[in-house]
Amino acid sequence: MSDIRFDGRVAIVTGAGAGLGRSHALELARRGAKVVVNDLGGAVDGTGSSLSAAETVVEEIKAAGGEAIANGANVTKPDEVAAMVDAARDAWGKVDILVNNAGILRDKSFTKMSLEDFRAVMEVHLWGAVVCTKAVWDHMKEAGYGRIVMTSSSSGIYGNFGQSNYGAAKMGVVGLMNVLHLEGRKNNIKVNTLSPTAHTRMTEGLIPEEAAKLMTPESVTAGLIALCAETAPERTILCAGAGGYAATKIYETPGVYLSPEEQTAENVMANMDKITSEHGQEEFEEGARQTFKFIQYAAKHFDLALG
Template identity: 55%
Template sequence: MPKRLKDRVAIVTGAGGGLGRTHALELARHGARVVVNDLSGSAQAVADEICEAGGEAIAYAGDVTRYDEMEAMAAQAISKFGRIDILVNNAGILRDRTFAKMPLDEFRLVLDVHVMGSVNATKAAWTRMQSQNYGRIVMTTSSSGLYGNFGQSNYGAAKMALVGLMQTLSLEGARHNIHVNCLAPSAMTAMTEGLLPQAAAAVLTPERVSPGLIALVGEDAPTRMILLAGGGSFECAHITMTRGIHVGDSDDPAEALCKRMAQVQAQADQVIPASGWEQPEHELAKALARPR
């Protein structure tokens, strides 16, 4: 098998088990040298597993919610391997409850781990990737963020925030050949235990998600993609904008809008905006094109 990632250096957060572990093993199988991050001693076990299979890996026990620890992790990667090519922001937790019953500290905790954890690790790697004019970053999003899930308001908010982070960083990273993507996995892990039927365990394995990660971190990787992966199947999600309507300065714009909401929602001729500026540009063009 050709080593698609030969001599590349990858960091995987939350890699002591579950998806993070299989990501780290798959990266190593494709030739990457891996920094295995986790809070617990399990990171060392995964690094040892990679080395025993003939790969190169080191462990770093650091907390993604602490920027100083993520900076130290990046420095250790540079010291050991000389560069950072790939960052996989995988660390996460669940605190599921309905919004009415959810303490605000549980809401903040989930955002802190998923969102600020990804921000901290990315910030530590970003300027190093800029200086070498190469980088591949993956944010772990979820269908809970893209489409919502009952009892996961904190998790869904965090996961959709990572999509927004990816969208902007993919634009800012383009001139330095830094590609940024999102991976939305479906897998049975310790974090999802009890949320999926037991029959899914044999199909929705972490090992069947990680090939999708490889597609997002190679030299020919896309950028600004939301890749859905589970059970060996892969899909793509998009944030789109419908053609919509223009009500302008009619006698009652709100009433006109309420009566035509079906037209606003119609998906024919919808587009995928290249940046946030396309919304006001699209709306201005419709307003100026309207006969007066």
């Protein structure tokens, strides 16, 4: 297989001043992309700001012979993000790749978590991904090319105690991917999701030191690069960390059909084992598939012909 290259491509990586974002930006640049290194420069909880982190990464890229510019846009603010996209287009004429990586943490149990902390995390992870994607979407449609990567987490896909805000946001970007995949495919815009496990400042003190040494940002970035490639997959949730790579898929079981006289909560409960049985489960690409399935069940019961 030939090397994955991004010569002539322009990428924006949000939250790229440290950790995974920094690793993503450096590798995209090493492979030929011109990179907008975006970072608000705040603390892990999102407070504060400084452009110095982004500028440091830009200097690293330039020292290695690449091209990059720093940007301190707050991903939750549409005007700042629009200006960032304009800066990229002024410098290089287009935006081909968007990596929605920016994020913050404000962990607490749901009982102790304030609504302000819930909203703040949702805004950066989910709303920030919406704002940044919206800012590049029409440009990519007009160009007939785009690669967009959301960043999810096992905390959203599977759950993690004390991260209701983070988990809700991280599952939200999966739903965003599912819809944008359908809307963007005719214009060659491929939308995927990365679900990383890495040792960064967000996981400091949570992972044993010996294990943390295996969880490098670079191992996650290898997966990110594949999702940005010309031959990238579509609508894929790629899990990556410590050298392991897997895909998360959402399946729907065949379920059961209950006739009108059987449609009671008691009968639903009585059939729960059949409803949750994995035998014959399918992966649906759009929500209408579920509706059609249920209508077919009902039509068969009433002996109706569907056109």
